[in-house]
Amino acid sequence: MEVILKEDVNKLGHRGDVVKVADGYGRNYLLPGKLAIEATAANKAVIEQMKGSAIRKSAKEKTAAQELATQMDAIELVFERKVGEHDHLFGSVTSGDIAHALEQQGYTIDRRKISLEEPLKSLGEFHVPVKLHREVTTHVKVTVKGDEPAAETSAA
Missing domain, CATH: 3.40.5.10 (Ribosomal protein L9, N-terminal domain)
Structure with missing residues (x-):
């Protein structure tokens, strides 16, 4: 057909x-x-x-996507997740989580346009590609932190 x-x-x-x-x-x-x-x-x-x-x-x-890409270059998203022994993450950060966080900052991006190969399952800093147009891709800085207040107070 x-x-x-x-x-x-x-x-x-x-x-x-x-x-x-x-x-x-x-x-x-x-x-x-x-x-x-x-x-x-x-x-x-x-x-x-x-x-x-x-x-x-x-x-x-394309011009609208390029303008949005320049605005999004400065965005840094921070996610806090529960952490177990040896910095093992309980849960992960998915493209849906990133899309929701971007929406809270005023950017409506479909989660399917966030090119995350697999969910983020470790602590650290990541640069996640977001495809705004077939010729325009930007990167969003995503930081995954551990949510462990007890360990921080005992270390001090």
């Missing part, structure tokens, strides 16, 4: 691309989710017009 993508789809293509997909994937996911339209002759003519507006829209989104 050939479809024309209306939105960017990870590992498939970008907006306006004509791609060949499995029938079930197209019928059950792409078409109902309004991520694509069927590639007919009439739709291909319409998509040529849409490509021009898509290029302009993508340029606006």
Whole structure:
């Protein structure tokens, strides 16, 4: 089945691309989710017009993403988690936690745009990539601290 993508789809293509997909994937996911339209002759003519507006829209989104990236460069997020023996973390910091913390600071970022390979399960400082646009990626500084007030007072 050939479809024309209306939105960017990870590992498939970008907006306006004509791609060949499995029938079930197209019928059950792409078409109902309004991520694509069927590639007919009439739709291909319409998509040529849409490509021009898509290029302009993508340029606006890119400049907005670049501005947001410069604002986000200064952000530092600090998470406190319970720590056991040998600095073993109980729980972890996930992309959902990072998205929630960014939202509290006024930045609405979808957790799927936070490129965290796996949850952060150790103490320390991390630079987590955030993909704001397909050509714009910024990094957010995330610090994971231990929440162990008893050990701090006994060490003093």
